Amino acid sequence: MKTFRSIFAVTLLLFCITTQAQKDSTAGQFSLGMRSTVSSFTDAGSNGLGAGGQFWIRVTKHMNTVWYSDYINTNIQSIGFRRDAHIGWSVVFYLDKDPMLTHKITPYLLAGQCFDYTNVYSDYFNNSVQRWSAAAAQGGMGATYKLTDHFDFSVIALYMMHLGKHVLTEVNYTEQGEKYLNITTPEGASLDGHLLITFSVNYLLGKL
């Protein structure tokens, strides 16, 4: 049911974009880009690194949408690891009066939803936990600098909350003093998540 709702929401958003595109000269602009993501504030203090791609579909002068996929790998203190796969989208609200001008920084806020797969592994007794979630929500801010009319560099920082099953990782120590990664899945909903900082280069291909 959650998946159906998400698909319905995405379809509705695409319909709105198409309708709006007829009214605004910047609406319908399509950009394609590659991205690198740093994941932090999770997994016992370890930072992860990811790579992925994205495209942007502009709705109005002050509103854009970004659709992305990421694959993130985190080494957890060399006693375990975590792999995340994200497919999601965000709505971008430009804060500038005249956004996305060449040789100018454009700040913005963004919020959206994400499909999430997580696999956490611990060396301790060869233990691993997987989680699928269609209900991860994210919000944050970013900035884009347009180097040319078509080419830009963007930095985005957003916090992603996984609304599904909670996967908790803790570093514990054995009686012999060796550290190990303990993975638990506590009952009940949780708002655990991670901060994602994304660097990307994008190229404006044209209008849809």
Add this chain to the structure above:
Amino acid sequence: MKRILLAIALFITTCSFAQYDSGYVHKGILAGVGTVGVGEMPTHNISNLYVTGNLEYFSEKNVSVRGDAYIFVNSTEQNSPLKQNSSIYFGGFYHFRTHSGFDPLIGLQPGAAFARTTDSAYGKTDAGAISPLFSVVGGFNFFGEKWFHIQANIRYTVGQESTQQSQFNLTEWSFNFGLGFNIDMIQKYKCVYKATF
């Protein structure tokens, strides 16, 4: 006669301006390079050899999109734990304007590596894994001939191989230098080309 003189004057002016305005680099160049590269992993103090190549298209005068491939040959150290580290990258480059065929560039290329080590655990050796990579590239092209150019790159790559058997840091400085082939996909800069070379 006046029309002919006017046309010649216009032609000379255009070519002179073009010579002053820029070098050879322009929109529409498709360039490819195949060469060997060396990498240094400071975390493990090992050096690696690669066969590497890239394909680059100038979508604008100072912007290109480029894909790179690095095929791992071997480490130069005999006892290196790294047995595979082939990778691909794709991203965008910004080219600084010059008035010659010299083309300094900087780029951001996310990528992915397939890495494998000799590590083992739980009765199995490391089967390898695909790991995401972050890389920044600095370097230059030099377009000295119609069809050929030389290229040099320094790349800083950050990554981590994580499997049940191995946790291997893939962070690496790599360097490659080689001869490349280029063709003009858009033939509208013939005047600039003839005037420059």
